[in-house]
Amino acid sequence: MNELIVEINNLTKQIRGKTIVHQLSFHLNRGEVFGLLGPNGAGKTTTIRMMVGLIAMSDGDVRIGGSSIRSQFKDAIRHIGAIVENPELYKHLTGMQNLKQYARMGDGITQSRIEEVVSLVGLASRIHDRVKTNSLGMRQRLGIAQALLHKPAVLILDEPTNGLDPAGIREMRGLVRKLAHEEGIAVMVSSHLLAEMGLLCDRFGVMMDGRLRTTFALADLAGNAAGDKATKLPQTLEEKYMQLTEGDNHAASSTQTAR
Numbered sequence: 001m002n003e004l005i006v007e008i009n010n011l012t013k014q015i016r017g018k019t020i021v022h023q024l025s026f027h028l029n030r031g032e033v034f035g036l037l038g039p040n041g042a043g044k045t046t047t048i049r050m051m052v053g054l055i056a057m058s059d060g061d062v063r064i065g066g067s068s069i070r071s072q073f074k075d076a077i078r079h080i081g082a083i084v085e086n087p088e089l090y091k092h093l094t095g096m097q098n099l100k101q102y103a104r105m106g107d108g109i110t111q112s113r114i115e116e117v118v119s120l121v122g123l124a125s126r127i128h129d130r131v132k133t134n135s136l137g138m139r140q141r142l143g144i145a146q147a148l149l150h151k152p153a154v155l156i157l158d159e160p161t162n163g164l165d166p167a168g169i170r171e172m173r174g175l176v177r178k179l180a181h182e183e184g185i186a187v188m189v190s191s192h193l194l195a196e197m198g199l200l201c202d203r204f205g206v207m208m209d210g211r212l213r214t215t216f217a218l219a220d221l222a223g224n225a226a227g228d229k230a231t232k233l234p235q236t237l238e239e240k241y242m243q244l245t246e247g248d249n250h251a252a253s254s255t256q257t258a259r
């Protein structure tokens, strides 16, 4: 059975009289990878920034594990791990030193928890290297390790494969799916790399002009459903996305092949 962990209700952002995110409502379940899709400027990053409390919401609310980001911020935020811009790392320190430094700022994070997350993200053999010698993919995984230290139930990643090479993208995909499907974390990823999102996510929300057009599961696409090829359902994620964002000039240019 699906277990709800994030509830977003009528989330709205206005900046200088302009509504950038309009009454967004959706939810995340434990153990799923949810992809937030949409052309450039659709409002994905603004949505994520409100979800993690980096900017205030103008209206609506986000509840994480039942607690409101608006009125119970401390309770709500302890359930979230996030990388919104690039992971913040000290490049002259090793991966382990970075994690220890970060752990000191948290509450009760033990050495054994640090070792657990290092092994979870597959960095055990390189964790004593200086970060400046790490590949971008390794830095991203170290960032995820850092975000996981306090055992969040929700992990939010804004464009996690940005700049990664094909091997790095593949590793990131494997890691994200493992965190969701084996560790039971709800992972939300934003991107407009449709091919990659089709391989990564279980469910999607498509935003355009600050509004959520719809949410749907990968399994609902006809190309993935059993049988009935005569159906008029869209076959692929790209087809579905194009239907939903039709008429938007950015849609075609933001549809890229990730591998």
Ligand SMILES: Nc1ncnc2c1ncn2[C@@H]1O[C@H](COP(=O)(O)OP(=O)(O)OP(=O)(O)O)[C@@H](O)[C@H]1O
Pocket (backbone or CB within 6 Å): 015, 020, 038, 039, 040, 041, 042, 043, 044, 045, 046, 047, 192
């Ligand atoms: N601080 C701000 N002041 C004014 N406008 C803003 C501000 N932040 C975002 N916007 C506008 O809000 C809209 C949504 O931006 P946002 O960055 O959330 O979109 P996005 O879907 O994440 O796009 P991208 O895929 O390009 O990252 C854009 O038109 C952007 O210019």
